[in-house]
Amino acid sequence: MKDNRSSGDQEKPVAGFEGLWVWQKAHQLMQEIHRFCRTLPRDERFRLRDQIERSSSSVCDNIAEGYTAYYYNEKIKGVRK
Numbered sequence: 001m002k003d004n005r006s007s008g009d010q011e012k013p014v015a016g017f018e019g020l021w022v023w024q025k026a027h028q029l030m031q032e033i034h035r036f037c038r039t040l041p042r043d044e045r046f047r048l049r050d051q052i053e054r055s056s057s058s059v060c061d062n063i064a065e066g067y068t069a070y071y072y073n074e075k076i077k078g079v080r081k
Contacts, residue, residue, distance in 0.1 A: 017063060017064040017067035017068065020063065020067065022063060023060060023063045023064065023067075026059045026060045026063055027060050029056065029059075030056040030057055030059065030060055033052060033053065033056040034053055034056070037049045037052055037053055
């Protein structure tokens with residue numbers, strides 16, 4: 001997956017959390033984990049597999065939530081000025 005980090009001194013604004021390189025890496029890892037979990041035995045489906053898949057998904061969710069909260073607060077500050 002392409003790394004969207006800026007090589008210059010100034011970083012370009014990111015359009016949505018999907019553009020964040022850290023979210024892209026977390027999403028790629030989540031997909032790899034889900035592929036791996038499909039190879040686990042059936043008897044692990046509701047024990048280990050379910051927990052691993054949910055935890056890998058929560059990383060992407062938390063990054064998106066943090067991005068959204070940060071930019072929401074920035075917009076509120078702009079309205080209040």
